Amino acid sequence: MSGGQADAAHLHALAVDIAREAGDLAKLRRSVGVSLAATKSTLADIVTEADREVEDLIRARLTAERPGDGFLGEESEADASVTGVTWVVDPIDGTVNYAYGIPSYSVSIAAVQGPALPDEWVSLAAAVYAPALGELFSAWRGGGARQDERSLHVTTEIPAGALLATGFGYDPATHDGDLQTVRSVMPIARDLRRGGSAALDLAYVAAGRLDGYFERGLKPWDHAAGALLVEEAGGRVSRLDTFSSRPMLIAGGIEAHDRLSAILA
Ligand code: LIP
Numbered sequence: 001m002s003g004g005q006a007d008a009a010h011l012h013a014l015a016v017d018i019a020r021e022a023g024d025l026a027k028l029r030r031s032v033g034v035s036l037a038a039t040k041s042t043l044a045d046i047v048t049e050a051d052r053e054v055e056d057l058i059r060a061r062l063t064a065e066r067p068g069d070g071f072l073g074e075e076s077e078a079d080a081s082v083t084g085v086t087w088v089v090d091p092i093d094g095t096v097n098y099a100y101g102i103p104s105y106s107v108s109i110a111a112v113q114g115p116a117l118p119d120e121w122v123s124l125a126a127a128v129y130a131p132a133l134g135e136l137f138s139a140w141r142g143g144g145a146r147q148d149e150r151s152l153h154v155t156t157e158i159p160a161g162a163l164l165a166t167g168f169g170y171d172p173a174t175h176d177g178d179l180q181t182v183r184s185v186m187p188i189a190r191d192l193r194r195g196g197s198a199a200l201d202l203a204y205v206a207a208g209r210l211d212g213y214f215e216r217g218l219k220p221w222d223h224a225a226g227a228l229l230v231e232e233a234g235g236r237v238s239r240l241d242t243f244s245s246r247p248m249l250i251a252g253g254i255e256a257h258d259r260l261s262a263i264l265a
Contacts, residue, residue: 012140023131088224094197103132110224126225154235161190202226206233212252
């Protein structure tokens, strides 16, 4: 096992352990009621007190276990890396689902190497934990993807069309364009899902529960972990329009990814 891969396996074990603790905290807070802490880009773009508390827990664990690593999280200031490793964290992905009591939310933790930029980093390890659903998806570079101990594989054939998922941003002004994108891909689709958590959508692509996923405007912490799950499950992930304010992310088994890319690129 190469040194890099050994590190990836260690980072994976840490990501899984912290994701479980963080997700269980999120689930506990949800059970006693969720309070709104603030709104961000729009009134619809909310952050709960639990988002902040969960990110604080993740950050404290990582600081203790991996001093010198960088941190890039949704709810707090970024820290540059001294070690070359950065943790890219969404403490509660699917925040609106969480606030409404819909169980499709997840803790997303990824360890990346190199610049903390999606088109430049090398993903090493990932954990996506859905505590309300009792499912944990994880991977490390070269180690494959798994749900608990079961190996994950993307779909390879889509004879009846692709089961696709997508999402929409918090800015209503972007919805019409996103709906036009949906219209453009429906000719290759058998149906469409909108789950509300990018990390879980990507985990479901890795698990073969979706053939493909596309969404414009995701933040690095929305997709960092899920993208590695898809790649380690034999799938492909691409980012288009990376210099725009709303890059497009495409993920899927090779067939679904390439059909989406032919339409959206
Ligand atoms: C969410 C994403 C989802 C997207 C939402 C939002 P958050 O992340 O996971 O796919 O459609 O607009 O960006 O805000 O819940 O961490």
